[in-house]
Amino acid sequence: MEGYQEVNEISLLDLIFYCLKRWRRMFVCMAFLAVVAGIYKYQATITVNQEKKELQAQQTIAEPVEGETAVESETIVFEDPVFSAVTFAVIGMIGGICLCCLSFYMSYVTSGKLQNISNFQHKFGMPLLGVVRKSETKRRWFGFIDRWICRLEEGPYIRISRKEQIKMAAVNVQNVIHRSSKEKIKRVMLAGSVEGDDVIEICEQLAEEIKDVTFSPYRQIVFHAATLKKLEYYEGILFIEKKGKSYESLIRQEKDLAVSRDVKVLGIIVC
Numbered sequence: 088m089e090g091y092q093e094v095n096e097i098s099l100l101d102l103i104f105y106c107l108k109r110w111r112r113m114f115v116c117m118a119f120l121a122v123v124a125g126i127y128k129y130q131a132t133i134t135v136n137q138e139k140k141e142l143q144a145q146q147t148i149a150e151p152v153e154g155e156t157a158v159e160s161e162t163i164v165f166e167d168p169v170f171s172a173v174t175f176a177v178i179g180m181i182g183g184i185c186l187c188c189l190s191f192y193m194s195y196v197t198s199g200k201l202q203n204i205s206n207f208q209h210k211f212g213m214p215l216l217g218v219v220r221k222s223e224t225k226r227r228w229f230g231f232i233d234r235w236i237c238r239l240e241e242g243p244y245i246r247i248s249r250k251e252q253i254k255m256a257a258v259n260v261q262n263v264i265h266r267s268s269k270e271k272i273k274r275v276m277l278a279g280s281v282e283g284d285d286v287i288e289i290c291e292q293l294a295e296e297i298k299d300v301t302f303s304p305y306r307q308i309v310f311h312a313a314t315l316k317k318l319e320y321y322e323g324i325l326f327i328e329k330k331g332k333s334y335e336s337l338i339r340q341e342k343d344l345a346v347s348r349d350v351k352v353l354g355i356i357v358c
Contacts, residue, residue, distance in 0.1 A: 097203070098205060123179060126172070132166050207357075216260055216325075217253070219358040260293065264300060275322070280328065280338065281329045282307070318345065
């Protein structure tokens with residue numbers, strides 16, 4: 088069926104890193120449920136032990152009626168409240184991890200945001216010209232754990248500086264522009280569905296690296312009619328979107344808007 092969109096494939100590895108990056112929330116939820124479960128079981132065990140003590144006291148003072156045979160009472164075993172609390176705390180920790188992973192999975196699947204960029208061209212019908220890693224501007228507690236997770240996810244690519252990643256993306260953009268033999272591309276619109284200082288940084292460095300092309304300021308053609316009208320004055324368009332922030336439906340929509348106006352879609356840079 089024409090226009091039919093395939094069901095999004097879920098990358099298990101990408102989903103695992105999606106959860107690991109939210110380890111702080113997972114730790115808080117795990118600790119909270121562990122404390123609640125431990126306190127509940129500790130108090131419940133003390134209450135049960137108290138009831139057993141009362142029962143034991145009643146059995147001790149009870150005397151057999153004359154003519155009846157004394158019946159040996161059952162041995163009453165008291166539970167260790169600390170051991171029971173620790174056991175339930177461990178169960179609460181496991182339950183917290185499972186609950187967080189379930190909520191992260193639902194968010195990953197149902198958010199509709201750009202998460203997995205593998206097979207990007209097949210999925211969206213335009214080339215992925217570059218991936219620029221986010222710049223960490225604020226310090227966090229136990230930030231070394233975040234850096235360790237990033238090294239696991241990105242591998243050797245993490246050794247490349249953010250500035251060099253933007254330069255590599257600029258080289259790919261320039262190659263696409265010069266490879267277009269049918270018409271000379273002199274004016275390119277930079278567009279997308281999100282904003283931010285990191286996006287502006289990429290736009291400014293692209294303009295510095297590619298001198299023979301005029302780039303527009305960053306535009307949002309899916310939100311502003313006046314901006315969409317300006318698209319007619321450009322020969323090409325380059326999209327800049329954010330992983331985990333941009334919506335896949337808006338990426339497809341802005342691409343269709345450009346194609347319907349005969350503007351060449353150069354590709355996309357994901358940051």
